[in-house]
Amino acid sequence: MKRIFSGVQPSGRIHLGNYITMKNFVNHQDDKDCFYCIVDLHAITVDQDPEELRKKSIELAALYIAIGLDPKKVTLFIQSQVSAHAELAWILQCNSYMGELNRMTQFKEKSSKKESVTNGLFGYPILMAADILLYNTDYVPVGSDQKQHLELTRDIAIRFNNKYGKTFTVPEPLIRKKGARVMSLSNPENKMSKSDSEKFSSITVLDTSKEIKKKIMRAQTDSDMIIRYDEVNKKGISNLLTIYSLFSNYSIEELEKKYEGIGYGQFKKDLVEVVINELEPVKDKYNEIINSGEINEILKEGAIRANKISKEILNDVKNKVGFITEF
Numbered sequence: 001m002k003r004i005f006s007g008v009q010p011s012g013r014i015h016l017g018n019y020i021t022m023k024n025f026v027n028h029q030d031d032k033d034c035f036y037c038i039v040d041l042h043a044i045t046v047d048q049d050p051e052e053l054r055k056k057s058i059e060l061a062a063l064y065i066a067i068g069l070d071p072k073k074v075t076l077f078i079q080s081q082v083s084a085h086a087e088l089a090w091i092l093q094c095n096s097y098m099g100e101l102n103r104m105t106q107f108k109e110k111s112s113k114k115e116s117v118t119n120g121l122f123g124y125p126i127l128m129a130a131d132i133l134l135y136n137t138d139y140v141p142v143g144s145d146q147k148q149h150l151e152l153t154r155d156i157a158i159r160f161n162n163k164y165g166k167t168f169t170v171p172e173p174l175i176r177k178k179g180a181r182v183m184s185l186s187n188p189e190n191k192m193s194k195s196d197s198e199k200f201s202s203i204t205v206l207d208t209s210k211e212i213k214k215k216i217m218r219a220q221t222d223s224d225m226i227i228r229y230d231e232v233n234k235k236g237i238s239n240l241l242t243i244y245s246l247f248s249n250y251s252i253e254e255l256e257k258k259y260e261g262i263g264y265g266q267f268k269k270d271l272v273e274v275v276i277n278e279l280e281p282v283k284d285k286y287n288e289i290i291n292s293g294e295i296n297e298i299l300k301e302g303a304i305r306a307n308k309i310s311k312e313i314l315n316d317v318k319n320k321v322g323f324i325t326e327f
């Protein structure tokens with residue numbers, strides 16, 4: 001079976017865009033050996049409140065299970081509970097160059113807005129490479145913003161293999177199609193974002209039904225009253241059509257037909273129902289897993305498996321670079 005690895009940051013609340021990504025992860029679990037990692041080591045590259053971070057890590061894990069991840073099929077674990085990640089990251093740092101990290105556009109973006117930048121933020125892509133390479137990963141499902149990091153991972157793997165002999169599997173990215181991009185409800189020029197401070201811009205998975213309704217009914221549209229997909233001139237409606245389609249069995253074309261001659265008000269009301277119907281059972285399951293303490297057991301099992309597998313590759317690497325691994 002081919003292996004998949006992906007990491008998710010335990011930051012902010014999980015919005016509809018994240019939800020779609022997470023569901024995508026769930027879809028792989030039947031035909032691939034999946035490793036899903038909550039990357040708390042990555043999270044501390046920027047300032048975090050310790051209690052909040054702990055809480056978010058557990059919440060995200062529980063949400064994955066609530067969305068449908070089956071802990072019997074998938075290895076779900078928290079990055080900091082598998083020390084091989086930090087260890088391999090150090091070794092890879094010593095085999096990577098300032099120049100290649102300096103070219104990372106995400107670093108440029110993230111660091112330009114800050115008055116102080118940690119060394120960890122600079123080295124972020126190397127830790128990501130370590131995550132992936134520790135598991136002989138074949139495929140890495142990521143958004144297009146992570147493409148450059150994946151290329152760096154491949155470069156690092158190839159370079160290491162050339163220097164020390166075949167060690168790492170060189171992973172392939174599985175870049176998500178652009179069509180699935182969910183935009184902000186209040187400003188559909190921008191992606192729906194965890195960090196957007198505008199209250200009505202994003203719907204989160206744990207929002208109450210009342211909040212969901214309010215946000216969708218207030219979502220920005222236009223004044224020509226035609227429900228048609230047009231990403232250039234009708235960004236708001238196009239985004240709502242995207243969401244509707246992602247949350248139902250209708251394609252965008254089918255929705256355009258279904259809503260011919262029907263007003264935005266009715267369309268939005270229907271969308272409210274579609275979104276609430278999808279998220280209601282997720283919320284119930286989420287509360288159940290959190291309250292029963294089941295999530296702790298799942299994460300413990302996940303860490304045991306991840307430790308076992310990553311240790312083999314880490315040991316191989318340690319041997320190759322000249323560390324003493326046995327007495």
Ligand code: LTN
Pocket residue numbers: 005006007008009039042127128131132140141142146
């Ligand atoms: N940088 C990624 C999160 C991430 C990741 C990974 C994704 C950390 N390690 C390994 C894929 C594989 C992000 O911000 N989306």
